[in-house]
Amino acid sequence: MAHVLPDLPYAYDALEPFISKQIMELHHKKHHQTYVNSLNAAEQAYAKASTPKERIALQAALKFNGGGHINHSLFWTNLAPSASEGKGNGGVLRDGPLKEAITKTWGSVDNFKNEFNTTTAAIQGSGWGWLGYNPQTKVLEITTTANQDPLLSHVPIIGVDIWEHAFYLQYLNVKADYLKAIWNVINWDEAEKRFADAQSGAKL
Numbered sequence: 001m002a003h004v005l006p007d008l009p010y011a012y013d014a015l016e017p018f019i020s021k022q023i024m025e026l027h028h029k030k031h032h033q034t035y036v037n038s039l040n041a042a043e044q045a046y047a048k049a050s051t052p053k054e055r056i057a058l059q060a061a062l063k064f065n066g067g068g069h070i071n072h073s074l075f076w077t078n079l080a081p082s083a084s085e086g087k088g089n090g091g092v093l094r095d096g097p098l099k100e101a102i103t104k105t106w107g108s109v110d111n112f113k114n115e116f117n118t119t120t121a122a123i124q125g126s127g128w129g130w131l132g133y134n135p136q137t138k139v140l141e142i143t144t145t146a147n148q149d150p151l152l153s154h155v156p157i158i159g160v161d162i163w164e165h166a167f168y169l170q171y172l173n174v175k176a177d178y179l180k181a182i183w184n185v186i187n188w189d190e191a192e193k194r195f196a197d198a199q200s201g202a203k204l
């Protein structure tokens with residue numbers, strides 16, 4: 001069964017002014033589509049491979065493009081048009097279990113955002129910053145993955161793409177401004193739902 005590019009749950013310009021229409025169009029239609037196409041090609045080649053050596057040779061392509069598809073599919077639902085622009089629910093963390101857990105761990109939501117941004121900005125090269133639920137310790141943690149590695153150690157609650165293709169056309173080299181702006185379009189309602197599912201043991 002071939003993988004397909006999921007539709008965005010909002011228009012390409014819906015995250016403006018925080019993420020431009022141009023970035024969203026390229027990011028979704030070109031970058032994500034390429035991960036989907038390359039994952040399908042790698043899976044087809046894997047199905048035809050007849051020796052262990054042939055299958056081993058495909059591992060890197062499966063990991064990179066599979067991770068790219070998984071991470072971007074999550075990223076689009078992690079975002080929402082901003083409430084500060086009167087467009088949607090983006091950026092609004094309502095009172096509830098997630099806010100309580102964040103406040104308990106980091107002291108305040110602002111402290112959490114600062115620590116998340118510092119950790120994510122420190123990624124060398126391309127990667128992802130994560131708020132993840134640790135299923136062993138049952139606490140929320142900030143973590144990162146390199147390249148397109150999906151988050152396997154934790155259940156992802158929020159993932160932020162820190163590849164240059166995610167911000168460069170609008171923020172140039174100023175990663176910190178992109179990371180500051182993105183909190184205006186984080187879909188906390190989706191994060192709350194993922195947090196509840198993670199606590200109930202769902203495989204997300």
Ligand SMILES: [Fe+2]
Pocket residue numbers: 027031072161163165166
């Ligand atoms: Fe990306």
